[in-house]
Amino acid sequence: MPEDTTPSIAPLAEINLGPSKFEQFLDNNQKTLAVLLAVAVVASAVYIVIRGVEKSREHNAGAALSKATDSAALQDVISNHAKTNAAASAKLLLADMQAGEGKTDAAIKTLQDFIATNTDHPAKPTASAKLAAKLMGENKTAEASTIFQDLVSDPKARYIAPYALICLGDIAKAGGDPAKAESYFNQVKTEFAESSFASIAAERLATVKTKPPVEVEPPAPAPEPQKASPEQKSAEPAANQAAPEKKPESKPAKSDKKDNKAKN
Numbered sequence: 001m002p003e004d005t006t007p008s009i010a011p012l013a014e015i016n017l018g019p020s021k022f023e024q025f026l027d028n029n030q031k032t033l034a035v036l037l038a039v040a041v042v043a044s045a046v047y048i049v050i051r052g053v054e055k056s057r058e059h060n061a062g063a064a065l066s067k068a069t070d071s072a073a074l075q076d077v078i079s080n081h082a083k084t085n086a087a088a089s090a091k092l093l094l095a096d097m098q099a100g101e102g103k104t105d106a107a108i109k110t111l112q113d114f115i116a117t118n119t120d121h122p123a124k125p126t127a128s129a130k131l132a133a134k135l136m137g138e139n140k141t142a143e144a145s146t147i148f149q150d151l152v153s154d155p156k157a158r159y160i161a162p163y164a165l166i167c168l169g170d171i172a173k174a175g176g177d178p179a180k181a182e183s184y185f186n187q188v189k190t191e192f193a194e195s196s197f198a199s200i201a202a203e204r205l206a207t208v209k210t211k212p213p214v215e216v217e218p219p220a221p222a223p224e225p226q227k228a229s230p231e232q233k234s235a236e237p238a239a240n241q242a243a244p245e246k247k248p249e250s251k252p253a254k255s256d257k258k259d260n261k262a263k264n
Contacts, residue, residue, distance in 0.1 A: 061081035061084040061085070064077045064080070064086065065081075065086040065089060065090055070097075071098065071101075074091075074094040078090050088117075088118050088121055088123075091111075091113065091114040092111075092126075094110050095110040095114070095130065096130075098110060104134055104137070107134060108131060111127050111130055111134070114127050115131065125151060125156060125159070126160065128150070128151055129151060129157075131147060132147035132151075132164070133167065135147070144171065145168060145171055152168075162195045162197035162198075163197060166185070166200055169182075178208050181204070182205060182209075185201040185202075185208065188201035
């Protein structure tokens with residue numbers, strides 16, 4: 001018999017009509033997924049509520065700040081709206097107001113509090129520069145120099161670094177180190193040539209090696225004329241009166257008899 005040469009057709013792949021692995025996973029973890037979904041819904045709702053509360057707090061704080069016109073009102077914003085952007089701005093405004101009123105110690109304390117509680121605030125470098133300048137004005141040059149050095153090395157404070165270098169140069173010059181002062185001023189000219197502080201640095205360089213004028217004691221004032229006593233005043237008119245003129249003494253005339261005798 002002839003062999004059957006008809007090729008047999010083999011199936012290319014078996015079709016599995018059962019549930020997929022993903023469906024099996026859903027069936028096996030349906031309760032867990034339901035709990036996670038509920039937690040996610042609750043978390044989203046809480047986030048929305050918190051964001052709404054934060055927006056409301058920021059709005060109320062901003063409204064209070066816009067109405068604050070004196071130090072007492074700014075203090076209220078800081079106390080009643082803590083941890084808001086408006087409270088942070090109120091501290092900076094309060095420090096400026098205190099400095100303008102001559103309350104330097106209070107202004108320094110306010111700036112220190114702002115820096116400590118607002119580490120990521122965009123205005124922190126500006127607040128640090130103001131604090132260092134006030135410490136410099138109080139002759140606390142060591143503390144001021146530390147803050148200025150931190151500003152120079154902070155990439156986020158690049159915009160205020162030339163000012164810090166100028167102040168460091170002034171501190172060095174006042175401390176009797178003109179070479180160090182010159183290095184700070186030159187750094188401003190080279191690294192911040194397009195800054196307005198470059199011209200200030202050039203002016204400082206022109207006078208960095210000059211010595212301040214020596215103070216000379218003024219001459220002693222001339223002694224005031226002594227006032228005459230009442231007794232002296234009463235004696236002065238008598239002394240100033242002109243002495244009476246003396247009449248010329250008249251000589252007795254010689255008698256004619258004596259003349260006649262002399263002739264005889």
